[in-house]
Amino acid sequence: MQDIGINRISFSTSRYFIDMAEFALSRNQVKAKYYDGLMQEKMSIPPPCEDTITLAFSAAVNVTDKYDIEKIDLLIFATESGIDESKSCAIYIHKFLNLKSTCKVFDIKQACYAGTAAIFTAYAFVRANPGRQALVVMSDVARYGLHTPGEATQGCGAVAVIISENPSIAVINPKTGIHSEESMDFWRPVGRNEAIVNGAMSAKKYLSFLKRSYEDFQKNNGMELDHICFHTPFCKMALKGHIALYGNRDNFNVNSIAYNRLIGNCYTASLYISLISLLSNTKEDLSRRIIGLYSYGSGSVSEFFSVRMQAGYMDFLNIDLFKKNIEDRIHISIKEYENIYDSYCLDDIKNLDYLTSGELRFLGVSDDMRVYEKYKR
Ligand code: HMG
Numbered sequence: 001m002q003d004i005g006i007n008r009i010s011f012s013t014s015r016y017f018i019d020m021a022e023f024a025l026s027r028n029q030v031k032a033k034y035y036d037g038l039m040q041e042k043m044s045i046p047p048p049c050e051d052t053i054t055l056a057f058s059a060a061v062n063v064t065d066k067y068d069i070e071k072i073d074l075l076i077f078a079t080e081s082g083i084d085e086s087k088s089c090a091i092y093i094h095k096f097l098n099l100k101s102t103c104k105v106f107d108i109k110q111a112c113y114a115g116t117a118a119i120f121t122a123y124a125f126v127r128a129n130p131g132r133q134a135l136v137v138m139s140d141v142a143r144y145g146l147h148t149p150g151e152a153t154q155g156c157g158a159v160a161v162i163i164s165e166n167p168s169i170a171v172i173n174p175k176t177g178i179h180s181e182e183s184m185d186f187w188r189p190v191g192r193n194e195a196i197v198n199g200a201m202s203a204k205k206y207l208s209f210l211k212r213s214y215e216d217f218q219k220n221n222g223m224e225l226d227h228i229c230f231h232t233p234f235c236k237m238a239l240k241g242h243i244a245l246y247g248n249r250d251n252f253n254v255n256s257i258a259y260n261r262l263i264g265n266c267y268t269a270s271l272y273i274s275l276i277s278l279l280s281n282t283k284e285d286l287s288r289r290i291i292g293l294y295s296y297g298s299g300s301v302s303e304f305f306s307v308r309m310q311a312g313y314m315d316f317l318n319i320d321l322f323k324k325n326i327e328d329r330i331h332i333s334i335k336e337y338e339n340i341y342d343s344y345c346l347d348d349i350k351n352l353d354y355l356t357s358g359e360l361r362f363l364g365v366s367d368d369m370r371v372y373e374k375y376k377r
Pocket of ligand 1: 034110151152153186197199203231237265296
């Protein structure tokens with residue numbers, strides 16, 4: 001069977017962040033609750049000119065730079081914070097990347113699981129169409145109400161992945177483990193900009209679905225894993241996942257949450273930011289190592305799967321760019337964050353010079369149409 005998997009991968013996040021120590025002070029909490037209790041240190045905050053589309057575009061530009069985009073015959077966009085009830089987010093990326101008109105384009109939704117659903121849809125497409133490739137983008141702005149417990153677990157970011165035969169980075173194992181069952185742990189009714197969540201129930205579901213999908217994965221594979229990356233709504237949840245599987249925190253690989261700890265939740269992209277974190281920050285050569293991945297999407301669907309790292313995978317990771325994405329961000333105060341929070345989804349965006357974005361920015365709404373422009377810093 002032909003090897004199919006990740007040929008390129010990259011991520012983006014917004015240019016602004018808040019510090020969780022300052023956030024704690026503003027919410028009458030102690031720093032340790034967030035730094036240790038949730039294991040979160042910083043949180044990316046999207047300015048009003050940044051949204052799911054602009055974040056996705058920055059990640060997609062990174063993977064398609066110097067890449068032959070003529071090879072891309074499928075584009076799938078995974079998100080749970082899309083910008084239109086009808087039109088796909090993917091078609092904007094298709095336009096701004098100048099992909100060919102014979103490329104198939106659509107969105108996929110199932111909370112944070114949608115990124116993994118997109119990866120396996122792309123996998124099936126590449127298997128059915130030898131020689132063809134697919135671009136998957138996962139992008140989200142995680143938003144809960146101000147002064148709610150969920151507020152500490154926001155964030156934003158996107159991951160772009162090219163799926164192909166003979167991949168340069170990792171081969172995907174198609175024998176996975178699944179658990180699906182309806183639940184009301186987290187949802188966002190039509191018309192609302194903030195998610196509603198039952199925090200305690202969501203954590204329980206995350207762990208019980210982990211157990212069930214891991215058992216199904218092992219039934220199908222019976223395989224030892226060298227490392228595991230978890231969907232990371234906040235870093236302590238990944239640690240709890242590790243403890244649920246192994247009974248203790250020994251060997252929990254903190255490299256797998258290095259970027260998540262500084263970005264926060266990115267819903268569909270979070271698991272793949274964890275994978276990028278592991279690959280970029282682990283000193284050991286991971287060639288031929290097997291990495292398990294746990295994908296969970298509230299509502300709820302989970303899938304546990306694995307990839308085998310290719311020899312030479314490091315040559316295809318732009319680690320300098322990954323570090324720059326995090327280190328070049330601008331620190332903002334809690335007051336500035338609250339102002340930005342209130343102007344989310346405003347039709348008329350002000351102060352664009354101050355609130356800069358990535359490669360593309362949202363300018364506002366004209367005649368009910370969202371307007372974007374390419375942006376050079
Ligand atoms: P909370 O009520 O603010 O916090 O909500 P808490 O009181 O539960 O404390 C959090 C942790 O901090 C606890 O650790 C405390 O002990 C500890 P734990 O006992 O759980 O290990 N703590 C301290 N530690 C050290 N020093 C201190 C201190 N004080 C307390 N002084 C909650 C936390 C996560 C529930 C909330 O932020 C929330 O509702 N977040 C959103 C929901 C969420 O992220 N759920 C995760 C699972 S569901 C999922 O992953 C799917 C999702 O990504 C969406 C999708 O699929 O689309 C969310």
